[in-house]
Amino acid sequence: MVLKTLKVLLVLHMIKRKKIKLVSFSSREIEEKKAEQPVMVKICKITKESPGVKIFFFESDVKFTPGQFVMVWIPLLDEKPFTISYFQDNILGISVLKRGLFTSVLHSKKVGDTIGIRGPYGRGFNIKTNLNVCVVGGGIGMASLTTLVDKLNSVNNKQGLNITIIHGARTAAEILYQKRFRDMKLCTEDGTAGFKGTAVDLFENLIKRQRFDTVYACGPEKMLYKIFELCQRNKTNCEVSLDRYIKCGFGVCGQCDCSGRRICVDGPVFNMEELSEMKDFGKMTVTKTGERVIC
Ligand SMILES: Cc1cc2nc3c(=O)[nH]c(=O)nc-3n(C[C@H](O)[C@H](O)[C@H](O)COP(=O)(O)OP(=O)(O)OC[C@H]3O[C@@H](n4cnc5c(N)ncnc54)[C@H](O)[C@@H]3O)c2cc1C
Numbered sequence: 001m002v003l004k005t006l007k008v009l010l011v012l013h014m015i016k017r018k019k020i021k022l023v024s025f026s027s028r029e030i031e032e033k034k035a036e037q038p039v040m041v042k043i044c045k046i047t048k049e050s051p052g053v054k055i056f057f058f059e060s061d062v063k064f065t066p067g068q069f070v071m072v073w074i075p076l077l078d079e080k081p082f083t084i085s086y087f088q089d090n091i092l093g094i095s096v097l098k099r100g101l102f103t104s105v106l107h108s109k110k111v112g113d114t115i116g117i118r119g120p121y122g123r124g125f126n127i128k129t130n131l132n133v134c135v136v137g138g139g140i141g142m143a144s145l146t147t148l149v150d151k152l153n154s155v156n157n158k159q160g161l162n163i164t165i166i167h168g169a170r171t172a173a174e175i176l177y178q179k180r181f182r183d184m185k186l187c188t189e190d191g192t193a194g195f196k197g198t199a200v201d202l203f204e205n206l207i208k209r210q211r212f213d214t215v216y217a218c219g220p221e222k223m224l225y226k227i228f229e230l231c232q233r234n235k236t237n238c239e240v241s242l243d244r245y246i247k248c249g250f251g252v253c254g255q256c257d258c259s260g261r262r263i264c265v266d267g268p269v270f271n272m273e274e275l276s277e278m279k280d281f282g283k284m285t286v287t288k289t290g291e292r293v294i295c
C-alpha cells in the first residue's frame with residue numbers, strides 16, 4: 001500500500017515537472033481509432049459492371065476523400081483494400097475485380113450477406129479547381145478515379161472546369177463505367193472499342209496537343225510510371241494512386257512500404273515531388289511475405 005502511494009506520488013511529481021507528458025487525443029484521432037474496428041454491413045445491392053467486375057453497395061455514413069480506401073473483411077478468410085467507387089445518399093459502393101481467392105469469395109456474396117468494413121484510410125486526391133484536368137484510368141484502376149470525377153463534375157458545374165477522362169482496357173468487354181461517364185475517351189489494346197492502344201499511348205497523343213494543369217491517374221504501376229514521365233517532360237502537375245500489398249491499412253506493419261513511404265497512410269495518392277523521390281516507384285514492389293520483387 002505504501003509502495004503504491006509512493007509510486008502515485010512519484011508519477012504526479014514527474015507530471016508536474018513535465019518529465020511525463022499526458023497524451024490527449026483529439027476527437028478526430030478518436031474517430032480514427034474507432035475506424036480501426038471493422039463494422040459489419042449488409043450488402044444491399046450488387047451490379048455487374050463487366051464480366052470480371054461487380055459493384056457491391058452497402059449503407060454507410062463514412063466521410064471520405066476520393067481516392068481513399070476501406071479494408072473489407074470476410075471473417076475466417078482475409079481482409080483486403082478496396083477504393084470507394086460510389087457514394088450517394090449514404091450508400092457506398094466498391095468495385096471488385098475477380099482475381100484470386102478473396103475477390104472470388106466476395107464475388108460469390110449475395111444481397112443480404114454481411115461483410116466487415118473498416119476505414120476509410122489513406123490520403124486521397126487533392127481536388128484542384130478552375131483548371132484543365134485529365135483523369136487517366138487503366139483497368140480496375142478506374143475505380144479509384146470515379147468519385148474524383150463525380151467531385152470534379154460538381155465543381156465543374158459551378159466553375160467551368162474542363163475534364164478529359166481517358167479509360168483504357170484490354171478489350172471492349174472490360175471497359176468500366178461507360179453509362180456513368182458517357183464522355184470518356186476510350187482505348188483498348190485489341191482495338192475493339194475506341195482508340196487502339198494503351199491509355200499511355202492516348203495520353204501521349206493528347207498531351208502533345210493540349211495543355212493540362214493537373215493529371216490524375218490510377219492503374220498498373222508501369223502505366224503510372226510512364227504517365228509520370230510524360231508529365232515531368234511536359235512540366236505538367238500529376239497525382240497518382242499506387243497499389244501495394246496492404247495488411248494493417250493504418251501504418252503499423254510497414255508491409256506497404258515504397259521507398260520509405262507507406263502506401264496506406266502516406267498515400268495511396270502521391271504528388272510529383274514525392275514520386276520523384278520514391279526510387280521503387282515503377283520498379284520494385286513487396287510481396288505478402290515481405291520479399292522485394294520487380295513490379
Ligand atoms: C489502396 C488499394 C485500393 C484498391 N482498390 C481496389 C478496388 O477498388 N478494386 C479492386 O478490384 N481491387 C482493388 N485493389 C486491389 C485489391 O485489394 C486486390 O485485387 C486484392 O487484394 C486481390 O485479392 P485476391 O485474394 O482476390 O487475389 P490474390 O490471391 O491476392 O491475387 C490473385 C492474382 O492477382 C494478382 N494481384 C493481386 N493483387 C493485385 C494487385 N493489387 N495488382 C495486380 N495484381 C494483383 C496476384 O499477383 C495474383 O496473381 C486495391 C489495392 C490497394 C492497395
Ligand code: FES
Pocket residue numbers: 245246247248249250251252253254255256257262263264265
Ligand atoms: S499496410 Fe501496414 S503499414 Fe501499410
